[in-house]
Amino acid sequence: MIEVRDMIKNHVRYVIGNGKHISIWYDKWCEQGPLCEYITRRTIFDARLEDSMKVADMFNEGKWNWPSEWMINFLNIGKIDIPSWQDDKKDKVQWFTNKNLLMDFSTKQAWEDLRIDNPSVGWCKVVWFNQMVPRHAFILWLAMQGRLMTQDRMEKWQTNGTLFCTFCQAGPDSHEHLFFQCPYTMEIWDCMRKMTNLQNVSYRMDNSVQEIAENKVQNNIGMVVCKLVLAASVTIFGKKGIIDCSRRKKEMGMNYARALSIMLG
Numbered sequence: 001m002i003e004v005r006d007m008i009k010n011h012v013r014y015v016i017g018n019g020k021h022i023s024i025w026y027d028k029w030c031e032q033g034p035l036c037e038y039i040t041r042r043t044i045f046d047a048r049l050e051d052s053m054k055v056a057d058m059f060n061e062g063k064w065n066w067p068s069e070w071m072i073n074f075l076n077i078g079k080i081d082i083p084s085w086q087d088d089k090k091d092k093v094q095w096f097t098n099k100n101l102l103m104d105f106s107t108k109q110a111w112e113d114l115r116i117d118n119p120s121v122g123w124c125k126v127v128w129f130n131q132m133v134p135r136h137a138f139i140l141w142l143a144m145q146g147r148l149m150t151q152d153r154m155e156k157w158q159t160n161g162t163l164f165c166t167f168c169q170a171g172p173d174s175h176e177h178l179f180f181q182c183p184y185t186m187e188i189w190d191c192m193r194k195m196t197n198l199q200n201v202s203y204r205m206d207n208s209v210q211e212i213a214e215n216k217v218q219n220n221i222g223m224v225v226c227k228l229v230l231a232a233s234v235t236i237f238g239k240k241g242i243i244d245c246s247r248r249k250k251e252m253g254m255n256y257a258r259a260l261s262i263m264l265g
């Protein structure tokens with residue numbers, strides 16, 4: 001369901017009438033949105049703004065009223081166009097099609113846009129299999145498409161140089177860095193490789209997935225464990241909550257390594 005919800009969210013657009021019913025943080029009403037992907041609740045709170053604010057609440061006397069420090073820290077904020085306001089016009093929810101057209105919602109169009117008719121990729125059997133942990137599979141699926149909210153994607157919004165890989169602090173993290181070029185995650189991944197049948201796979205996640213997919217036998221116990229370990233590793237390092245939580249970073253990683261060692265005997 002979460003997967004479907006995310007797919008639908010990508011198609012929903014909020015068209016401003018008077019801006020009184022559209023959440024400024026959580027709805028996608030501008031090209032750069034939704035703003036909650038970049039502006040955290042903590043940042044909103046620190047600026048003494050409300051979580052429940054509507055778009056109209058940030059507008060005053062014909063211009064945006066963003067906190068002044070945001071204009072430096074979040075460059076894209078300054079690029080948000082001023083909408084054409086009409087006090088007597090209602091806000092509207094519209095459907096954004098795969099062909100980049102904005103239209104009123106219809107179940108027919110939604111079905112056309114959401115049904116998956118792409119040819120399956122070779123690595124899908126490494127991500128989706130009978131014994132998978134659905135949550136881990138979903139995170140791995142996102143990671144394979146470079147769609148996790150890593151710091152290199154957030155960096156274009158935050159220019160104050162405060163983004164560092166939680167594990168090594170060497171610079172902003174990225175898919176490539178986290179899986180598994182970072183010295184810290186690489187060390188743990190190396191342990192995992194040695195404990196399973198993954199000794200010969202690459203240190204890069206995308207290559208590892210491709211290499212596992214090339215095995216003719218996918219369903220024996222050894223291969224299933226390998227796939228479970230890979231997805232669990234990507235989840236533990238890719239999970240934003242963990243990446244953001246520097247206080248627990250190494251403890252989490254080590255507890256995870258310990259738990260997996262016990263599981264693998």
Ligand SMILES: [Zn+2]
Nearest residue numbers: 165167168182
């Ligand atoms: Zn790192």
